[in-house]
Amino acid sequence: MRQHVFASSVRTPAKSPLPPLAAPASVRVNRRHFLKRAALAAGVAAAPSLIPGTALGRDGKAPPSERIVMAGLGIGGRGSGVLGWMLPEPDVQFVAICDAKKAQREKVKQTIDSRYGNQDCKMYPDIREFLAARTDIDGVLIATGDRWHALAATWAMRSGKDVYSEKPSSMTIAEGQKVVETARRYGRVYQTGTQRLSEANFTFANELLRLGYLGKVHTVRAHIAPWDAAEMSHAWLAGEPEPPKEEVDWDQWLGPCPWRPYNAAYVRGGWRGHYDFHTSCIGEWGAHTFAQCQVAIGAADTSAIEYQYVKNDSGDGMVTQFGNGIRMILNRGGWEGSARGWKGSCGVCYEGTEGWVSVADGYSKPEVSNPAWMGDFTRIVRDYIERTRRPMSHVRDLFDCIKSRRQTIATPVMMHRSMSTVHAANICMWLKRDMKFDPVKEEFIGDAEANRLRSRAMRAPYSF
């Protein structure tokens, strides 16, 4: 039994405030049986035309022994959206929520329980106790604040769990390296929340580039958030009395970050814009758009090598250069010399010798230099799905890969390398000078000060 495999091997919390926990009866599974059945399901994922979905279980719902057992870690507004995509998947069962905030734990439990019509979702205030106690869980949905993404992912994978991590999935270059190293070491399935890699419009744009419609591509453009700045605040908000630990565990909320006094605004989402907690306007959307661009130009396993400092507060117009000669330009909206700009969020634009394609959220269809290309839209997306076996559903890709053990569309390496480009662009803006980066050694060339910003000492016990 899976319980048996784990039982004697995991850390038991020294002072757990909770009674001993057993997995709910409905989710106790035999790990080997589950994974063996999963192999067949992997065949289903690969060949949907062969085995109807209903073969997985009655009424299209997989029986408990074949479901992927999931838990949420820190689910707020954004996480609720992802949870909303995951809950309807027939082969997935959420059984627990872990959050430093009591109100949030209860809210998410209610969502999960009302979905399943029971009261089975367990609540955990402490992530270390949760990971040690719930050895029955296959995967976690991590949607904490940015400061926790990489550490929680690493701890979860080390505990034998597969991971979905919201973006930006690292705060520093060193954090990304740890995620890559841990996923590789333990053979875990990991997916970062770059959903646009699983959306038809964005896929079409990437495929236009790959199939040569655009000719030789020389420039790609990545949207950065049009609010906030690259420079972030080091200020502390005014201290307020800390709430009881069971209401908000402030120490855990801060996690690996430097201590500062409690203020309710942080836990209500006001952590953005603070250096310790956020990756600036560049990371806010760049986590998506840099990933899109790097996948499109075949640079998902490397990072930009040059960064040109721009004299503004956001990085708008910064030119970065990749080793393959393609430049990626950061844009907040439109750009000089072109009427083109994005009318939605998280846009990308690819420009080649034969034309361009531009797409952002909310587009009914991508904008293209040659309208005739749109006639190929359906065919191109369909061929992509056939060729790659990637569904146009990010969460479905994750669950298929949890079963087949294949890498997801949004791998740790892709996350780390695109986030490295984000971090390097931020460092370029913070130090206000051009940078050169060695993507093999993963260090800035001839800039010791920049190299110091590749990592931050973590606050004990919240470390790798």
Add this chain to the structure above:
Amino acid sequence: MLTKITLILSAALVAGATLLAQDAKRTEASLIAVLKAESSQKEKADACRELARVGTREAVPALAALLADDKLNHMARYALEPIQDAAVDEALRAALGQLQGRPLAGAIGSIGVRRDAAAVNPLGGLLASPDADVAQAAARALGAIGNAPAAALLREAVGKASDANRLAFCEGLLRCAEALGAAGQGAEATRIYEQLRSLKGAPHQVQTAALRGAILTRGAQGLPLLRESLASADYLMFAGAVRTSFEIPGPEVTAVLAGSLNGLSTDNQVVVIQALGTRGDAAALPALYGAARAGAKPARTAAIRAVGELAQPASATALVDLLADTDRDIAQAAQESLASLRGPIVDEAIMGMLTGDNASLKLVAIDLTSRRRMTTAVPALLKAGKDNDAKVRAAALRRAGELAGTSEIPALTDFLMGAGSGPDLEAAEQALSAVCRRASEPGPIAEKLAGLMAGAAPAQKGALLRLLGTLGGPVALKAVRAAVADSNAEVRASALRALGDWKTADAAPDLLALAKAAANPTDRELCLRSYVDLARNPDLPANQRLSMCREVAALVQSKGEKRLLLSALGSVPSLEAVALIGPYLGDAETKEEASAATATVAEQLLKNKAPAQTAAGLVEPLQKAAQATGNADLAKRIQEALKQAQNRAAKK
């Protein structure tokens, strides 16, 4: 409020440029002074943050003094960790004997990050700490240091580790093994992996991690273990082995994977086959061909897809053979994989099917030419457009249209003119339409098509008129205008529809004239509707649209026509439009639409910061609209707009 740190930095930094050595030294001295002074926690934390960027060995004593500080120990490490100087290692090592609890666990973590080999022995002593955080941090730090002495300490300790500590100790050992393997000490790494593989109570992720390491570290000698694990009845070990195979390129591993297939269950076969595709080694092809031809259906399908994933042109022949499989799903999978292959050999195989005798294969080939964008196949597709099989003819022409350029227009028009009526004509028109939509210079094509009108039969004329409408432009418009007067009713109707669907306002005068003169009520309504549609086009200037509305206002008679006009007026943000709407507010048939149009125009004008005079002009129409409507929601909107208009007007 400016903090001390801000002031220190602003004195030393000029717009963030690199600090000059002397400035840097002064800055560091000032920051150190903050640490030593009676500064606030925030000021000291900020000083540490800056020292992380600019600190040197000079800052180490002041920072080390804070390692035991309850509030600042983390920030002290924050500054110390990135300083590349042995003084930091000495300070952290010295602190090990003086700290406890979280400050100690933190210092251990920093030692690990810095990979201080001199700290191995003191860290080894901490593996037995009763504080789980400390013992676990020591294990992970030893792993980060990753040398043979660190490994020896962990190997000794792991068997005795408590349940709470075991995972961290295993993590430390895995880190050691990786470091030793990378340093050329593969034998030692292998010993660690084997110890972990046989460790009682090791969690499944440690077992599979150890298996992975044991295979990878052995290099070529690891293949028997890979083979053995692929045959394991334990799915976790099997899946771990497959996952590991992704990390070892080369035909040897491909051979092991391929060789395992026969002994596996169908479920496991699918997983291995997918791995063979994902690994990208063409040496897997013979095994995949075999698995594609015979066996359980899920495995066959997976194999066919893996063949496509490997994208070797030479696979075309095997896939073409599978197209004839009696199982439709298998044939379909083969077709999908064939579509993803590139290269002249594949094109040749597809051309072979296209020019052969088998109608089913011809249809598959026709589909593939389009999906693979085989422009070289256009002549063959045009030839297939004359095939005896009607399905082949229609499919070939449609696909030819997707791939053809303007140079193929004459050939396609020949098809159109000779097609008679029915599916062949539809296919020819569809092909030409696709080419017309892509044409960068529609003028010459319009000339060519217009020239064909005189000699065309009515059915062909209808098709030509639709194509001219697709092309647009003055030549096409002239030809369509002429056809409106054609003696054949079917042609006349086609011309009217083409005119009605015209994409630019060029057709507006014709539509208006025809609406005025039309004897047939259906034609009249078509022209009126098309004209008003053009008047609603937001790409046209508002003045032009208003003028078009004025022109047509005199013509509208029926309730439907009036409503149509009101919908157009509602899209023109001007007071004149409001005035034109006015009379319809008193008409029982149209008062609701007129009220809605008045509200929409007013809202638009107010949103666009209409001047006070314009706002004043809106007040009376809005009051009338408020009285006219019986719709509560609309009345609310109107009242809101009225209030805004009155306020704005009052400001003049």
